[in-house]
Each structure stands twice: as structure tokens, then as C-alpha cells.
Amino acid sequence: MPLITSAGVGSGLNLESIIKASVDAENVPKLQAFARKEESLKVELSAIGEVKSAISKLNDTVEKLADINNFNKRVANIKQPTSGDIISVTPTSNISVGTFDIAVTQLAQGSRAVSANGAFASSDAVVSASGGTLSFAAGSKNFDLTVTAGMTLSQLRDAINASDSNFGVTANIVNTGDAAVGSKLVLTSSESGDGNDLVITSDTSELDAIETYDAATNPTGGMTIATEDKAQNAKITVDGLEVTSATNTFKDAVQDMTITAKALSVQDATTLKYETAELNVEYDRESVNVLIDEFISNYNNLIGNIGFQTRIGRPLNGDASMRSLDDQLVTALSKPLTDAGPFTSIFDIGLGIDKEGYLEKSTLVRSLNDAMDTNFDDIGTAFAGPNGVAKELESLLGNYVDSGGIIKERETSLNGQLDDLEDDVLNHEYRMASFEERLRKQYAGLDVLIAQMQQTQSYLGAQLANLPGFTKSSN
Template sequence: MASISSLGIGSGLDLNGLLDQLYVAERSKLEPIGQQIESQQVKISAYGELKGALSAFHDATQALNENALYQSLSTSISGDAVQAAADGEASPGRYDVSVDTLATAGSIATQRVDGLDTVLTEADSELNLTFADAELNQRVTIEAGSTLQDVRDAINADPQAAVNASVINDGSGYRLALMSKQSGSDATLLATDFAEMASDATLTDVTIAQAGQNATFSVNGISIESATNQVDDAIQGVVLDLQSTGQSSLLVEEDTQPAREGIDSFITAYNELKSTAGRLTAFNGEEGQAGELIGDSTVRIIESRLRSDLGNELGGEEGYQRLDELGISLSVDGRLELDEQKLDAALAESPAAVGAFFLGADEADGLAGRLDATLSQLLDEDGALESAVSGAENRIESLGDRYQLMEQRIDTTIARYQTQFGQLDAMLAQMNQTSAYLTQQLGMLDAQMGGGMSGQ
């Protein structure tokens, strides 16, 4: 509000100062509304913090609802003959692997050509590639005027040619080297008609061929043959990568570490949620400070539903039925406490039984599935948390309307005061003028009366 500098000139009163004081007094009526708006904004921020902690617990809960978590296997190997990896279909056990030969790819080096610029074909022709497995046989089109490098490029550009081609200098000339893309005896390249195709060039020496071979090895004394060194069907659920000839022992064991880490994350996430809720609803009597959500019903609803899910039995007939049977219990302050030895013993005895407790028969009716359903409802757009945020936003909007209306009323009131003060200033100015006139007239009258008396 801008002060009117002319106020008070006529009366001599500090009407501008008085009007400013009235303006401040009227504006103070807005403070309670502003404080309420700020309170609701703080609540929305607190709800966001609570939602973050709730979402983190939801993520940890969903991780416990994964079947693979309780079927993890680890492999340990002694010896350099093989490397291995196991999946959920593998069976724990010891496997002795003896590698006799590794799978290799066959190759052929063609007859020697004197120079790289030697033209091999004057007309379009074909290079026939013949394999041990006739299904791999292929004819590669070679254009007229092709050199050895052109033949190489044509072979490599043909997606159906089951070889990789290169040019090798053997010290006396150049050869086309063809290596089978696949290892094993069936993928061996037996022959080419390179000499017939390159009939326009002078070729020397002979074709050099090296046959491909299968890998031969044994697992626990059982002989196995494979066209490749990566074998995924010798031991169910185990991929063997043959590295060298020799002996290796493979030990496949149940790995409880992923399940243990998942449960630890679950406990940590819940306790952090509990700490966040506790801080937001706490009251510090010594400092007189209250949490942003103290007494908030939404927090009570969330805590009550989660406490119910965590504390109730599953209701099954077999296996674990309560968290405390796994060494996880609710403490007096509502946090989860862990008996590490009890949990480790349960995982060591039967990871599947621990998994059944969290997963349930159909990955929906275990503890993790039950919590997942509850948390999904709480975090849903129509859930308790979003409803609370929407309620706070609606109150802010309503309070904003009240604030605006109150400002308009204050401006109207101050405008009325200003008009009245202007009228008062004018009236007092007129009264001052009248008073001065009367004082002047009375002075003159007094002077006249005094002069007359002295003449007598």
C-alpha cells in the first residue's frame, strides 16, 4: 500500500503513519491463513519423503518375491581344463571332467598365386566349397577380373559361406586361406575347386588342408563328444567351457548369499521406513518441536497395515508360518530385528523352504506377495498416501482462495480508511481555518474595545 503524502497537511496530524499502522494490522489477519498454507505444503513434502521410504520397501519386498533368489547355485573349479556356470536347473554335486581333445575348426590353404594383382578369372565363375556336412556346401559367385583379394572379399560377403577367408603370404607367394566358421569334424571344409576357378592364372604348390575335430571329454567317467568347446547339454543346468586338455573337478553348490542379501535389504528398507515415519510423527517436548505428520491418520493406517502383514501367520499347513521362525521379529519400537544365526541356519537347511515362506505356492500368497499387494494399494493413485496428498493440495487451494478474498477485503478497508482520513483532514483543516479567523476577529474586537475605553 502506497502512503498518500498529502494526508495530514490540512490537519497537521500524522495520518499517513496512522494509515500505515492500520494497513499492517489488517495484513496480520492473513498470517494465520499463510501459516496454514505453509503447514499443508510441509505436509505434502513429508508425504513425499514417506512415499520414497515406502517405495524403497516395496522394491525390497518385490525382490523377495522372485523364485530365482532361492535357487541360486555357485560353482567352484579346481584345475584349468574347464570353466563352468550353473543355472537354476542344475543339481548340486561334484563332477570330474577329463578333456582329451578340444574342438577345432578345419581349414584349407589353396594353391599359391605369385602376386596380389594377378587376375584369376576373365569371366564370371563360381568357387565351390565342399564340407563334411553336405548341408554346408556353397557356391560363391566370383566376378570376372577378380584377384586373390577380390575372391577373399566375395567369400566373406556371402552370408551362406560357412568359412572366413583371408590372404596369407607364405614367403614364396600368396594363398587363399579358408577357415570353417564352426568347429568340429562335420564342419570341416574338405575341398574347393580353386584351381578350376582360377584357370587363367599360374598356380603352384598344392592345397594344404587341416581337418576340424570334435572335442572329446568325459564327465564322471562317461565319454562325451561335442562339435564345440562350449557344451550346455552334458550336465543339466551347467554350461561347460572346455579350455585345455587335462583334468578338472567341478563342484556345484547351493548359494544362499543372494537370498540372505535380499532378506537383509528387506529388513533394512522396513527399518528405514519405520525411522522415517517415526521422525515425521515425533514430538520433542524439550524443544517444543513437532514432526510434520504428528497425529496424521495416514501414517497410522500405513503402519497398522504393515504391522499386521508382518506379524500374522501365513495360515499354511507346512513350512515356516511366521517371520520369527526365521529369526526375524518385531521389536517393541516396531522395528525388525534379526537373529543372524537362526536365519543362516534356516537358509543352510533348506533355501527352498525359506523361499516358500516368502513366495507362497503361486508366488502371490507368501509373505512377500501379501506385502506386495498391501504396498501396491498404499502407493496406488487412489491409495491412502495419494489421497492424503490430494487432500492437502485441496486445502491449499481453498486456503489460497480465502487468502485472496481476505486481501481484497483488506484493500477495500484501507481504501475506506484513506477516504475517511481525507475527509477528516479536510474537516480539521476547515476547523483550523475557522478557529484562526475567529481568533483574529476576537483579537481585533479586543483591540477596539481597549482603544475606546482609553479615550473616555
């Protein structure tokens, strides 16, 4: 039997149209149903994703609200004197608010030692012909330096500055240009504080010129430290009370605050009083306002998102989990507070809910600023305390967006349905291909049969036409 590559070739019938119509009648409604279901699942998945994003955004803010440190910040406002900045401060969350007048009467400094006149003719002068060891000390710190044979003054300077164990001694050379004075070795120690003068000793008399001496008791020997170059403490006055520190940093001079002395206060020549910087420590009201504004904005964004996605015609219309979340949010906000001073709920600190369910700053009971004026610390407890609203909201929102939460399970289910739908489409396509193949086989047999019958008809007609007395009908 000849191979028929197109249905109807043998019979002349339009079998291709018949096959196509039969396949389409079975295939098209199914594909349309699949497409509708896929679109529905994707729209629902997208809606769930938008709600999840709004929940996550609110949850990020709630985590900040649950951190009591975000309510314990203090700001220090400094009014510096007209001469310039004399202090800087770093308050901690534990400091009490208040105002202080601060003067800087002395800055801390390390000691400065200078070699004697004529000790070194130039920077190329040899420090030691045979070498030795120099020992440097200031306060509790020290280091040793090996002086090699024939080392020059400039080489000694470089060796001191390059020493890995150097605790903070800087060496310089001043070339005076005066032959009687020569080149001066200047050593400056960074170790400040009373009694922390630089002390240099050696193990050989060749290095006596680099050993340090007290200028008052031995002004002619080695390196001397002038009275004004001695190491000294820093001194400040806080509301007239003197405070000292070995460095220019005063930790807890005012409890729970670090004050750094930057410059000396100018002293009035007549009254001998020092100018002061006025330090005012306050609650950081602005950061709390910003955080609560962020909370209100993200809460309302979630409420609006839920309302939009559950409208008639939207994919989450009538969704029980969305209605439940909406109700639980209001319940969490209405949670009774404990240990929050006069606040029995967050609605007592200047927040409210309007008739649409949106959170707002309200003044029906008191404004947020009024609450800050009278009970600032209790606001932090209302949100971040053990029984605070933020803890309640953290738990609630976590039930929706955590790895095993309601939203995650919903997304997993919808994605699973999309995967199943993809498998259903592939199975359907396979069935349609099998169905079409079966039809083609059936119609191929019919096509051959009709073609054979047509051939037989033509043969019989021709035979009859050749019979004697046979007359072909004119019709």
C-alpha cells in the first residue's frame, strides 16, 4: 500500500481539516483551561508576594522598635566659646540629662628631651665608636635600641623612629647653624600624664650624651627636659570642679560620658576666669520620632496592601488568612502594657487608629511630644519592654514571614500547583499527539479504501461503456 503523507490525497477528501477540527475540539478547551488556571495562580502568587513584602518591611521596623537601645540614645549639644572649639563629647544611653559648663585649663602632653649644646657638631657626628644599648622608658612603657659601632646621629634618629618596639618616641634633628651649639637631637614622647617623663639610660659611657637628666638638678649633662616640656595631665573644670586625666580624654568625668579636651580655654586677664563651653545633654527625641514615623508608614502600607488585595475581583478577596492578619494587627496594637509608667497602651503615647484602620499620630489623649516631655523612658518600655507592643508584633509577623510561616507555606503551595500544572500541560500535549496520530492512522485507512473504491468505480464504468448496446447517460 502506498505511503500517504497528507490525509485525503488518495480520496480527494479534505481529511486534514477533519483531523484538525477533531484535535482542536479536544485540545483548545483544555489549553484555555490550563491558561486560565496558570494566570489565576500567578496573580495570586504575585498578590501574596506583595503582602509578604509589606509584612517584611514592617517587621524590619518592628525589630528596631524591639531594641530598647533605640530609645535610650542621648544627644549632646555644645555651645562652644567664641574663641573656638575646646571640647567634644560622647554621651552613652545611661547618662542623665542636664546642662554643664566646661573649661579646659590644661592640655595633656608627653615630655620633650633636647641634647646639650655642642654635644653633636652635625647630623653626621658619630654617636658611639664601639656601640651599646639605649633603654627608653616613660610611665609603664619601655623599649631597648641597639646602637651599632660608628652609628651617626642621623642614623640613630632613623633607628629610633623605625624601631618596631618603639612605644611612641619620635626623634628629630635640628641643625642650628651655630658651631658652638651644633645639631640638636630632639626626642618627643607621646606618653602623657604627670610623672611620665621620658627616661633614657645606656650601658656605656659613650652614650652619656643621649641619656636624660633633670634640667633643674643637672642642666649640663646629656639630654634635658625643660620644665615646660615635662609630661603633664590634662585639666578641665566641670561646673567649677577640677578634673584631671593623664590624657586629653576624660571618661566618666561626668558619669557615663566621655569628654575630649581639644584646646585650652582663653583666660580673662582681669578676672582670671576661663571661658567655658556649655554642654546640654538631652533625650534623642528626633531619632524616636523618626522611628515611630517609620513604623506608622510601614504599618499603614501593610494595611493598605491587605485592603487592596482583598477587594472584590482581586485574587485574595475573601481570604481568611488576610482577614485574620488584619484583625491580629489591631489586637497586637491594643495590647495592655505593664511597667510602662502611666501608659496602659500605645494609644496613650500619642498614637491612634482611624476609621479606615490606619495608624496615625493622635492628640486625643496626649501627643507624642507631650509623652516625651513627661515620660520619655516609658515610651521605650511601651514598645521594647518584655511585654511591649514590638515583642507582640514580632511574634505575630514572624508567624507569617518566617521560613515555616503562613505566607511561605502559601507560596510553596502555589508554586507546587504551577509545577503540577506544567506537568499536566505536558501530559495533555502527549495525549493530543497520540490522539492525532491515531486519527491519522484511521483516516489513512479510510483514504486508501475510498481511493480503491473510486478506482473500482472507474474500472467498472469503463467496462460497462464498452459493452454492445450500452448507452452512456447524457446526465
